[in-house]
Amino acid sequence: MLFASILSTSRASGQIRGEAYLGEPFGVAKIDFPADARFVPAGLGVEGVLVDEQNQRVLYPVVSGPPLGGFFADLVGVAPPGTVYFLFRGQAPLQVTLIGRQPVPVVVQPRSDARGYMRLLNDWWNKYAGEKSQSDYPPFVDVYLKSMLAYRFGLEPPAAKDDSWEEWFRSKLGLALSSEPLRLAMIRDRFFRGAYYKQTADQPLPDPWDASAPVTIPDVENVEVEPIAEHVPQECFYIRFGSFENFLWLQDTMARWGGDFQNLVALRSLNYGIKGKIEQQLVVKQSALARMFGGAIVADVAMIGRDLYFQEGPSFGLLFQVNNGPLFLSDLLNRRAERVKRGEAVEETIQIAGHDVSYLHSPDGRIRSYLASDGNFYLVTTSRAIVERFYEAGAGKGALAGLSEFRHARKLFPVDRDDTAFVYLSRPFLQALTGPAYRIETERR
Structure with missing residues (x-):
């Protein structure tokens, strides 16, 4: 019997009905239930209905319901149905319990019907794949499950949704500040474009976007710029703090926001322990003594680098302009000697x-720290290439301070403003970050 269990309510339209079909690798089932106030949990709606099975056979459930129910349904005298879809294994009857305001047992006998199976499987997939991810938890599991199930069943992968302009802004900004959008795209590609990753890398890279056109900005030669910018490679991002106290403020802020720059603009905040990883990799954790006297030793601090992908292992460094080089260097060397x-x-x-x-390093890569000095400027970085460019910039070759765009920015935002933080993303930085070579490097990470 297809509807093996029918439980009546006070209205004919308030019946609980179930149907299930056998299939491989999973069977598929659905149970209709009344979406009225006598069954649906108050304040939660149909999404508050839970489904359980005596032998834990319910897999990948999704609940679907009408846009209006509860009080509205009682008001008009109609109880529109809600539906829970799920997959299952085995051929034995499903001993299901629907949990709303109170638990209701339902017994459903699966049967063989190829057409019914495909119809119900597509109904389940449309609901499951169409369920939008919530913003308060990481989307990786959700994307992986939907991609994996679509691949196994030969179903269409979830279609991309048109987001609001606010979501678009957060996503595009997050792409530069975090690798999450790229990693999500790679999860999907692994299932549906597996052959793409098995190809031999024997083709030349396409050219990056053209940024060779000269940028002519008048009246910037005499603009005052901070000395530390003369030692920053122009292809690096630049976050300048102006004082050691402002740098400590950033560290404390990042600790509260999970150590990820994207958390500062995202709706959710996830603690990946990135602040601790950075301190461990560079060996630059601040001591209580450094917090107390650092302002007298350090004149200026900047964070520089080629990307902000801190979860995977960034190419970045901390650049210090110091008043007392020997004392500053002694503190850093003592910490390195301890390791x-x-x-x-x-x-x-x-x-x-x-x-x-x-060069301080460990076999597993948890510690990778270059310590370089040029006069009263000290750089601690994870990247040998940044060290090379640090010395070139200090010699006047390709320094950020030499870019007319940067000097124009300093004309608009003078050094004497004494900002807590000054962030500048140069044209060469954006060109490299969005270019094909760096995209391939990021995927390999």
Whole structure:
């Protein structure tokens, strides 16, 4: 019997009905229930209805209901049905319990019917794939499950939805500040474009977008810029704090927001422990003594780098302009020596661009820290390439301070404004970040 269990309510339209079809690798079932106030949990609607099975056979459930129910249904005297769809394994009767205001048992006997199976499977998929992810939890599991199920059943993957302009803005801004959108796209591609990742990399890269046109901005030669900008490679992002106290403010703010720049503009905040990873990788955790006297030792601080993908391992560094080089260097070297003494890392002195550079590293990559100095400027970074460009910029080759666009920005936002933080994303930085070479590098991470 198809409807193996029918439980009547006070209205004929308020019946609980179930149907189920056998299939491989999963069977598919649905149960209709009355979406009125006597069954649906108050304040939650049909989404508050839970489904359980005696032998834990309910898989990938989704609840669907009318746009109006509850009080409205009672008002007009009609109880529109809600429906719960789910997959299951096995051929035995399903001993289901619907949990609304009170638990209601339902027994459903699966049967073989190829046409009915495909009809109900498509109904389930339309509801399951069309359910929009919530913004308060990571979307990776949701995207993985939907992509995996579409691949296994040969169904159409979920279609992209048209987001509001606010969601579009957060997404586009987040793409530059976090790797999440790229990782989600890669999850989908792994299922539906698997052959793409097995191809031999034997083709030349396409050219990045053309940024070679000269940018002529008049009257910027005499604009005052901070000395630290003369040591920043022009292809790096630039976050300048102006003082050690402002730098501590950022550290404390990032600790409250989970250590991820995207959390500052996203609706959800997830703690990936990134702040701790950065401190561990660079070996730059601030001590109580440094917090107390750092302002007297450090004149200026900037964070620079080629990307902000901190979860995967960024190419970035901290650049300091110091008043007391020996004291500042002594504190950094003591922290590095502690890691060596504990057997956590190995320190060696290497030559980069004709300068002696301290390279502290561990076999597993948890610690990767270059310490370079140029006069009273000290750089701690994860990237050898940034060290090379640091010395070139200090010699006047490709420094951020030499970009006319940067000087124009400083004309609009003078140094003497004493901002807590000054953020500048240069044209070369955006060109490199959005170019094909860096996209491939990001995927390989």
